[in-house]
Amino acid sequence: MNxxxxxxxxxRLPEQANTPAEVEEAIRRLSREVNRKYLRKRxxxxxxxxxxxxxxxxxxxxxxxxxxxxxxxxLSSDDMELVMVGGTPHLMPAAEFLDHHRRYxxxxxxxxxxxxxxxxxxxxxxxxxxxxxxxxxRPEEVIALDISEARLKAGQPYDKAGHVTKYITASAADxxxxxxxxxxxxxxxxxxxxxxxxxxxxxxxxxxCRKRIILTEPAYELAHPLQRKRIxxxxxxRGIPSTxxxxxxxxxSHELLPVRRxxxxxxxxxxxx
Numbered sequence: 001m002n003x004x005x006x007x008x009x010x011x012r013l014p015e016q017a018n019t020p021a022e023v024e025e026a027i028r029r030l031s032r033e034v035n036r037k038y039l040r041k042r043x044x045x046x047x048x049x050x051x052x053x054x055x056x057x058x059x060x061x062x063x064x065x066x067x068x069x070x071x072x073x074x075l076s077s078d079d080m081e082l083v084m085v086g087g088t089p090h091l092m093p094a095a096e097f098l099d100h101h102r103r104y105x106x107x108x109x110x111x112x113x114x115x116x117x118x119x120x121x122x123x124x125x126x127x128x129x130x131x132x133x134x135x136x137x138r139p140e141e142v143i144a145l146d147i148s149e150a151r152l153k154a155g156q157p158y159d160k161a162g163h164v165t166k167y168i169t170a171s172a173a174d175x176x177x178x179x180x181x182x183x184x185x186x187x188x189x190x191x192x193x194x195x196x197x198x199x200x201x202x203x204x205x206x207x208x209c210r211k212r213i214i215l216t217e218p219a220y221e222l223a224h225p226l227q228r229k230r231i232x233x234x235x236x237x238r239g240i241p242s243t244x245x246x247x248x249x250x251x252x253s254h255e256l257l258p259v260r261r262x263x264x265x266x267x268x269x270x271x272x273x
Contacts, residue, residue: 057194058147061123065150069124069158072098082262084224089262100259102127105188105216106134108268112212114183118143120172120205121190125155125164132163141165143182145175173200177208186214189266195237202244206273213249213271215240222256223265230263240269249273 081097083090109117109131119128122144132138142164146152149169156167170176172190185205191198205213220231220238231238241254253270260266
């Protein structure tokens, strides 16, 4: 069985993992990977290389457009994901994990209701299209927004039924839509690598949204020690709920996902408008 990792060049890490001891080894390997990435980031800063901005993020995602789709399309039954179920690490088939996550998100979106839905950071539509298929009734208007036009174009051929009614290439902090024009906005790991974008993005979401904002992002304050170490070293987002409250937004819940990737410590934050 392979430990699945979308961050690797092939989408897989060639490691057997089907016993508790091997799960522990997978966790140790993840810790070493965090240290390597941290050293690369420090070296980049020392050399004066570009830091992550909206422009560098767009350039990066333009360059890898299509790779998320290719990785997911190539998944086999041997590809495993290291996940947290409650407070315990488990190995789960990667395809099963993705299905579980999307079903949970579809349930939350269904409860939110509304006639219009927008995913910010929709990328290649890996999340949006499967979630739409799981909703008991689809919104009349479905918007896919991403900073990378190339990634949106890579995903469009997968929308054979034409469920997405509008594609927008824009930053999460500068959405070209009128005030209160979308019922529900959601993200799925859109903000995690851009902590400076969180406050302006939340302001923009609140401006455009009529009913509910649903954010699936890393949760430093709820994460276990290795996840916190990873978030700190990689400079990922922290404190989404506190930022939202500081902006005067109504955070109604902030909870870890019931099943989440071990490395991310992801939580769902729900904000009512």
